[in-house]
Amino acid sequence: METHRHAFRSLPVTHWPRRLGLAAALVALFAVAGCAPEATRQVPARPVSRPVVQQDLPTQAERICRTGLAELGADFVPLPDLTAGSCSSSNAVTLYHLASDNTRVVVTNLPRISCSLSQDLSNWTRFGVSRAAQQILGSPVVKLETFGSYNCRNVAGSSRLSAHSTASAVDISGFVLADGRRITVKGGWSGSSEERQFLRTIHQSACKRFGTVLGPEYNRAHEDHLHLELGGGKFCR
Numbered sequence: 001m002e003t004h005r006h007a008f009r010s011l012p013v014t015h016w017p018r019r020l021g022l023a024a025a026l027v028a029l030f031a032v033a034g035c036a037p038e039a040t041r042q043v044p045a046r047p048v049s050r051p052v053v054q055q056d057l058p059t060q061a062e063r064i065c066r067t068g069l070a071e072l073g074a075d076f077v078p079l080p081d082l083t084a085g086s087c088s089s090s091n092a093v094t095l096y097h098l099a100s101d102n103t104r105v106v107v108t109n110l111p112r113i114s115c116s117l118s119q120d121l122s123n124w125t126r127f128g129v130s131r132a133a134q135q136i137l138g139s140p141v142v143k144l145e146t147f148g149s150y151n152c153r154n155v156a157g158s159s160r161l162s163a164h165s166t167a168s169a170v171d172i173s174g175f176v177l178a179d180g181r182r183i184t185v186k187g188g189w190s191g192s193s194e195e196r197q198f199l200r201t202i203h204q205s206a207c208k209r210f211g212t213v214l215g216p217e218y219n220r221a222h223e224d225h226l227h228l229e230l231g232g233g234k235f236c237r
């Protein structure tokens with residue numbers, strides 16, 4: 001894992017995996033032309049008449065999301081899209097680290113998570129989780145433990161596809177603090193008063209940042225993790 005630590009941040013945009021449409025090719029072509037010295041500037045009169053070499057350019061949405069995620073201080077590697085039966089995942093990344101105020105935060109078990117969800121997770125980790133840990137527990141968070149994101153399955157006990165089937169949900173199971181303490185959702189939800197206050201505080205802050213948040217109060221299936229899901233609708237339990 002460590003070998004990937006700076007894998008993304010060191011990659012220039014042009015090296016990302018790409019699927020290049022004609023429009024994107026032309027944008028890139030004109031961008032290059034626009035930056036060239038006057039003497040070498042050549043804009044083809046009929047650029048569409050030539051076949052375009054199919055490079056692996058990211059879509060604009062992918063590029064915007066990945067740039068935003070990098071600016072949030074995350075270390076990640078962009079992934080090609082995936083289709084597996086009725087499940088699919090686009091604009092996803094492998095996520096290794098997030099950044100909080102003064103520390104890097106390791107995230108575990110996220111080989112495939114939506115880029116947009118990664119941005120929300122990043123902001124929640126920094127502004128919701130690590131600051132709450134500092135204030136309530138006296139130490140910032142250095143590791144976020146998860147049960148993963150992408151998982152081609154239905155919602156437990158139903159025939160409806162879970163948001164995990166598109167890598168649009170992540171299950172948070174625990175936190176390691178800079179002083180070495182480890183707080184799990186399963187143990188801490190009914191743990192010391194500090195742990196209970198910390199977990200309820202970050203549950204509430206998650207509800208402000210994610211579309212759906214399910215925790216131990218929701219049902220037995222969530223007694224050991226917080227389910228955080230992208231989406232416009234607000235459902236917080």
Ligand SMILES: [Zn+2]
Nearest residue numbers: 169170171227
């Ligand atoms: Zn979940």
